[in-house]
Amino acid sequence: MSIVLAIILLLSPTLIALVLCIILIKKNEYKKLPKKRIYAGFWYRFLAGLIDYILLTIISLILVFIPIIGWILNIFVAWLYFAIQHSSSKQATLGMKALDIKITDERHNKISFWRATGNHFVSALSGLLLFIGFFMIAFTSRKQGLHNLISRTLCIKTK
Numbered sequence: 001m002s003i004v005l006a007i008i009l010l011l012s013p014t015l016i017a018l019v020l021c022i023i024l025i026k027k028n029e030y031k032k033l034p035k036k037r038i039y040a041g042f043w044y045r046f047l048a049g050l051i052d053y054i055l056l057t058i059i060s061l062i063l064v065f066i067p068i069i070g071w072i073l074n075i076f077v078a079w080l081y082f083a084i085q086h087s088s089s090k091q092a093t094l095g096m097k098a099l100d101i102k103i104t105d106e107r108h109n110k111i112s113f114w115r116a117t118g119n120h121f122v123s124a125l126s127g128l129l130l131f132i133g134f135f136m137i138a139f140t141s142r143k144q145g146l147h148n149l150i151s152r153t154l155c156i157k158t159k
Contacts, residue, residue: 025115025118025151025152027152028105028106028107028152029106030106030107030142030154031106031107031108033108033156037156037157037158038156038157039142039143039154039155039156039157040099040101040143040155040156040157041137041138041143042134042135042137042138042143044099044101044157045101045137045143045145045155047095047099048093048095048096048098048099048101049095050095051094051095051098051099052081052082052093052094052095052096055081055094055095056077056078056081059074059077060074060077063077078120079117079120079121081093082116082119082120083113083116083117083120084113084116086103086111086116086119086120087110087111087112087113087115087116089110090102091103091104091110091111096155100157100158100159101155101156101157101158102155102156102158103116103119103153103154103155103156104153104154104155104156105152105153105154106152106153106154108154108156111153115151115152115153118150118151119147119148119151119153122146122147122150122151123145123147125146125147125150126145126146126147132146133145133146133147134146136149142154143155
């Protein structure tokens with residue numbers, strides 16, 4: 001019983017984000033990509049994610065030494081790391097900046113903090129079944145993973 005409760009508690013932010021993304025995000029038509037731009041493909045995004053997760057792992061190793069609340073702080077730090085940077089004027093995390101990638105909505109505008117939050121928490125769904133939601137990036141026309149399709153976001157190479 002306690003294992004089931006633990007799983008429900010761990011997945012609840014993801015499930016809440018999924019429902020909110022589906023209900024609250026207005027479904028606009030996808031704007032055509034300008035000729036000099038391309039969608040960021042799987043390997044670019046993989047490397048950007050690897051850089052971000054190396055940085056977050058270093059921070060996590062520091063936070064784990066804080067008794068009781070260290071793991072809770074870890075969740076908040078990861079959430080804020082992605083949500084604040086994705087919704088900033090740079091539209092990218094440090095890993096994405098290193099590879100000249102930015103995240104946009106379907107009209108190529110900056111995403112809001114709340115859409116970035118939804119994108120972050122829904123990305124857990126992309127990894128649930130053998131990372132199929134992430135591998136989708138390699139095969140979709142706009143190079144979108146499952147989390148991007150749900151939150152209606154695009155990752156675009158800027159150079």
